[in-house]
Amino acid sequence: MNENKERKEILISVKGLKTYYPVWKGIFKKTAGYVKAVDHVDLDIYRGEILGVVGESGCGKTTLGKSILQLIRPFSGEVIYHFPEGEKDITKVPKKELDDARKKMQIVFQNPYSSLNPSFTIFGTMQEPLIRFGMKNKKERREKIAKLLEEVNLPKEYMERYPNEFSGGQRQRIGIARALSVDPEFIVCDEAVSALDVSIQAQVLQLLKELKEKKSLTYMFITHDLSVVEYISDRIAVMYLGHIVEMAETQEIFENTLHPYTEALLSAIPIADINRRRKRTPLQGDVPSPVDPPGGCPFHPRCPKCTPRCRTEIPKAHRIENNGHEHLVCCHLAESL
Numbered sequence: 174m175n176e177n178k179e180r181k182e183i184l185i186s187v188k189g190l191k192t193y194y195p196v197w198k199g200i201f202k203k204t205a206g207y208v209k210a211v212d213h214v215d216l217d218i219y220r221g222e223i224l225g226v227v228g229e230s231g232c233g234k235t236t237l238g239k240s241i242l243q244l245i246r247p248f249s250g251e252v253i254y255h256f257p258e259g260e261k262d263i264t265k266v267p268k269k270e271l272d273d274a275r276k277k278m279q280i281v282f283q284n285p286y287s288s289l290n291p292s293f294t295i296f297g298t299m300q301e302p303l304i305r306f307g308m309k310n311k312k313e314r315r316e317k318i319a320k321l322l323e324e325v326n327l328p329k330e331y332m333e334r335y336p337n338e339f340s341g342g343q344r345q346r347i348g349i350a351r352a353l354s355v356d357p358e359f360i361v362c363d364e365a366v367s368a369l370d371v372s373i374q375a376q377v378l379q380l381l382k383e384l385k386e387k388k389s390l391t392y393m394f395i396t397h398d399l400s401v402v403e404y405i406s407d408r409i410a411v412m413y414l415g416h417i418v419e420m421a422e423t424q425e426i427f428e429n430t431l432h433p434y435t436e437a438l439l440s441a442i443p444i445a446d447i448n449r450r451r452k453r454t455p456l457q458g459d460v461p462s463p464v465d466p467p468g469g470c471p472f473h474p475r476c477p478k479c480t481p482r483c484r485t486e487i488p489k490a491h492r493i494e495n496n497g498h499e500h501l502v503c504c505h506l507a508e509s510l
């Protein structure tokens with residue numbers, strides 16, 4: 174175990190998390206199966222880090238983020254929040270304690286326009302969480318919202334305007350300010366820059382980095398864009414069909430890729446420098462249905478390195494130490510490393 178890892182403080186531990194959606198059949202709506210959106214995920218999120226979560230559409234990354242926040246209640250498993258006064262499994266606490274935990278955890282959505290009520294001014298939208306969490310005095314709310322807008326580089330006068338008066342980048346800044354309004358310590362950024370132009374993306378990413386340092390925040394940064402996740406993340410978790418198949422520090426993932434799925438994802442990133450380009454290993458076919466996932470390794474129907482064993486045996490999670498960095502990979506090939 175390396176020294177860096179020993180110094181890290183865990184903020185949230187996810188243990189055996191499963192989020193399944195029932196599939197109903199017939200007029201009596203009998204449960205015919207489950208969409209296994211998140212399937213047995215184990216994960217520690219360290220205080221102060223940016224954990225990137227990547228994978229194709231439908232891999233379960235958004236459901237994982239929302240399940241940690243308890244916006245979607247998981248089917249089973251634990252989400253242990255490490256409060257200063259002790260740890261609590263927030264999947265099982267009473268509503269009052271869940272509200273306390275929710276105050277510490279916020280989300281920034283992909284489409285800020287749909288998350289802002291068009292008939293409310295920015296003040297009207299941003300004061301809602303402040304009221305909910307006990308700020309009764311309107312003058313205090315105005316002062317707080319003015320400060321939050323300035324922190325995301327918007328003039329405080331904008332609080333009197335409506336969402337349709339702003340550009341996409343400005344709306345996302347408002348979404349970030351709203352998430353910050355209850356002084357959280359953990360924020361899930363769910364495709365938070367995916368809908369923005371590239372130049373605006375860079376500004377919003379820079380803002381998120383600055384706010385993280387200033388307010389000692391921890392982010393889970395969900396995206397399908399590997400260039401974005403490489404820029405912003407300290408560690409990366411790669412998801413496929415509801416499972417984390419590879420996880421390591423960002424540089425380690427990019428320089429010492431171990432899982433064939435990650436290899437295929439990274440090989441698709443356009444790189445101008447001819448010396449840094451990877452051999453392209455395009456993914457075959459589509460992601461299988463999470464209602465009826467393949468037996469054995471879930472990636473086997475698309476894996477260029479598939480062996481007969483992969484079709485029948487689920488690979489275990491292997492933890493590998495590489496130059497003092499921990500690297501987790503779920504692949505039979507990792508047994509020989």
Ligand code: SF4
Binds near residue numbers: 479
């Ligand atoms: Fe490919 Fe087999 Fe590894 Fe799965 S276990 S990723 S099918 S080599």
